Amino acid sequence: MSTKVDLVSSTMIPGDTAPASRPFTKSDPQHPAPSERRRSTEGLELRLNQRYGSAASQSPRFEDQRGTATLEGLLSHRSVRRYLQQPLEPGTLELLIAAAQSAASSSNLQLWSVVNVEDPELRQALSSLAGDQAHVRSAPLFLVWVADLHRASELARLRGLPDDGLNYLESLLVASVDAALAAQNAVVAAEALGLGTVYIGALRNHPDHVAALLGLPRHAFAVFGLCVGWPDPAAAAPVKPRLPQAVVVHHERYRFAEQEHAQVEEYDQLMQRFYASQQMPVPEGGWSWHSARRFASAAALNGRHLLREALARLGFELR
Numbered sequence: 474m475s476t477k478v479d480l481v482s483s484t485m486i487p488g489d490t491a492p493a494s495r496p497f498t499k500s501d502p503q504h505p506a507p508s509e510r511r512r513s514t515e516g517l518e519l520r521l522n523q524r525y526g527s528a529a530s531q532s533p534r535f536e537d538q539r540g541t542a543t544l545e546g547l548l549s550h551r552s553v554r555r556y557l558q559q560p561l562e563p564g565t566l567e568l569l570i571a572a573a574q575s576a577a578s579s580s581n582l583q584l585w586s587v588v589n590v591e592d593p594e595l596r597q598a599l600s601s602l603a604g605d606q607a608h609v610r611s612a613p614l615f616l617v618w619v620a621d622l623h624r625a626s627e628l629a630r631l632r633g634l635p636d637d638g639l640n641y642l643e644s645l646l647v648a649s650v651d652a653a654l655a656a657q658n659a660v661v662a663a664e665a666l667g668l669g670t671v672y673i674g675a676l677r678n679h680p681d682h683v684a685a686l687l688g689l690p691r692h693a694f695a696v697f698g699l700c701v702g703w704p705d706p707a708a709a710a711p712v713k714p715r716l717p718q719a720v721v722v723h724h725e726r727y728r729f730a731e732q733e734h735a736q737v738e739e740y741d742q743l744m745q746r747f748y749a750s751q752q753m754p755v756p757e758g759g760w761s762w763h764s765a766r767r768f769a770s771a772a773a774l775n776g777r778h779l780l781r782e783a784l785a786r787l788g789f790e791l792r
């Protein structure tokens with residue numbers, strides 16, 4: 474096993490995924506005591522190494538201690554698909570929604586809604602539509618994030634105004650971006666509480682069915698679901714390394730240089746070692762093949778190639 478992958482798995486912070494874990498609450502994260510500075514810097518460095526699977530993750534080093542807790546939280550993200558059957562603390566949902574509503578919103582239009590699904594039968598039906606994902610049934614909390622142009626349409630109707638602008642692709646894009654930003658704020662908040670989450674984009678495999686099950690009105694579209702719960706420590710989720718920054722960051726103008734292919738290949742190797750270290754199936758050829766195969770045919774989109782037609786049935790003209 475390579476040193477790099479050892480770094481990824483062996484540096485799992487104990488308790489990070491455990492329900493009792495309350496990371497980052499020991500001191501005021503914005504103003505760490507001098508004695509804690511060393512620990513904070515090491516924590517950040519450790520998490521950067523996990524994120525990129527190597528020690529060469531950040532150059533030059535960022536020395537400022539401010540925001541360490543928030544940064545460590547962000548850098549520690551991992552999707553969690555196994556939960557303890559332990560209820561969330563009272564007020565959790567409300568706190569997550571407040572975090573979601575604190576996200577930026579295009580022109581403050583707030584073009585999203587969220588459906589909290591508790592009914593086991595409904596969960597079962599949604600799970601089936603989403604490729605039978607067990608965590609949709611088992612997560613203590615399951616939220617469906619909705620790009621919601623219905624509310625805007627109603628506001629216009631009640632004020633005697635037309636709503637022609639809602640029929641354009643731009644409006645659905647704005648609503649979907651709003652929904653995603655809101656959901657991600659909820660994810661960050663949940664993780665700060667020690668909870669785990671995973672998005673469920675597979676709901677888009679059957680947008681009409683999902684809309685019917687949730688009673689969505691016209692001009693409302695379930696962008697994705699989100700499972701939330703206390704992570705099961707027996708199935709601790711690893712931090713999944715990402716592409717090197719040099720591949721995703723461009724300066725002044727976009728440029729996919731030759732050398733980036735080499736860096737992608739290195740990432741392929743890193744990910745193969747990562748999957749092997751986690752006893753997870755290794756995608757044939759590595760990440761780049763996994764990525765390329767995803768777009769090789771419409772069939773690989775798991776039914777989502779029919780999204781435009783489904784959206785039309787849900788009232789979106791997408792002009």
Ligand SMILES: Cc1cc2nc3c(=O)[nH]c(=O)nc-3n(C[C@H](O)[C@H](O)[C@H](O)COP(=O)(O)O)c2cc1C
Nearest residue numbers: 550551552554606671672673674675676697712713
């Ligand atoms: C919009 C979106 C939809 C996703 N849909 C699913 C899903 O249906 N099922 C699942 O298990 N994971 C899903 N994921 C989780 C991704 O697989 C995961 O974020 C990715 O592999 C990176 O791993 P990490 O989140 O642990 O860093 C989704 C993520 C996003 C952002």
